[in-house]
Amino acid sequence: MGQPHSQIQQRRTRSGRVLPIVIIAIFMLLLVAGVLPRLRQSQARSAEQSTATDVPTVFTETVGRDTADTELDLPGSIAGLHETGIYARTNGFVKSLRVDIGSMVRAGDTLAVLDMPDVAEQLRQARASLEQVEASAGLARSTLARWKSMxxxxxxxxxxxxxxxxxxxVAEANVRVSRANVANLSEVLRFGALIAPFRGVVTSRTIDIGGLVSAGAVTGNRPLLTLVQIDTLRVMLNVPQSAAAMVRVGQRADVAVRELGDTTFRGRVALTSRAIDPLSRTLLTEVHVTNPDRRLLPGMFAHVKFTVPTAGGGLRIPSIALIVRADGTQVAQVVNGKVRLTPVTLGRDFGTSLEVLSGIAQGAELVVNASEQLSDGMVVKAIARGKAPAKPAP
Known part of the structure; x- marks a missing residue:
């Protein structure tokens, strides 16, 4: 017998409902199978990046043994080869002023003229006194001649x-005294002309026409004019004790001023103090440098560079790798990804670099510009100085 029509219809209805559910279930299984691995990979990559972010990055430089000549760079102060204050030898008033600040003068030029009425009056009196004693001396000589005859x-x-x-x-002696007094006052009167003692430039002026000036360089008495020789300048610098033995009189020294760009002025070591200052442990050194175009100015801050031989090819580290803390002078090495703080013994100071006598070996990786948070045993990511860090993979 055949099934009733209603039962057949019910079976068809159930089949129509089950099929979509099965299709959805299959789709969900496929989706889970494809997404979950990618999700796990993304989570693992995020964890790796987070771990890498937690590890501090440091820049390092490899210690090498220097066999080339070394450049010693030291700060210095420029001054005129000669510098002097011009003072009055006697009291007077400024009659004329022939220079001002910035004036170039030659040796023997008249800088200013003083009017000294007191000295002029004393000179007139001295000359009158001389005439008087000369007359008395003449009478004494005539009298003596008559007494000889008698x-x-x-x-x-x-x-x-x-x-x-x-x-x-006595009359003859009085004549000599009066003549000396006249000569002295005449010389003082000539001091009214202020003369340049050497070629140079006037760098300061404290007088005006008609002003009263006092004699001498007494305490609190400022110079009337200041004269500085600038054709040849001297650069004063303090050489550290560690490098003092390398500086010799006559040695070449290159002088540079940052504001003048890359221009270098060649000079020579003119003299040293030949003694180490016990307070600063430095050797006072004077470098002379010619200044034909007068671009260098007294008072400028300069850098002086010496080329010195490196004895024995010692180890050299950058100055920025040095760590100075309460427990001594150290450097931070990177060994197997970890920081190792190592005490070192220093030798000569070359300005931007230092000589190391003991504590580290050639090829060691040193952290430069180490932060205060850097500690012994800390895990770090080392990047060679001058190289950009690698970008993380997408």
């Missing part, structure tokens, strides 16, 4: 003649 005739006693002789001698 002595020959035995008309006077030896005592009386000796008295006239002494009077004539």
């Amino acid at each position: 002595r020959e005739q035995a008309a006077v006693t030896p005592q009386e003649f000796d008295e006239r002789q002494a009077a004539a001698n």
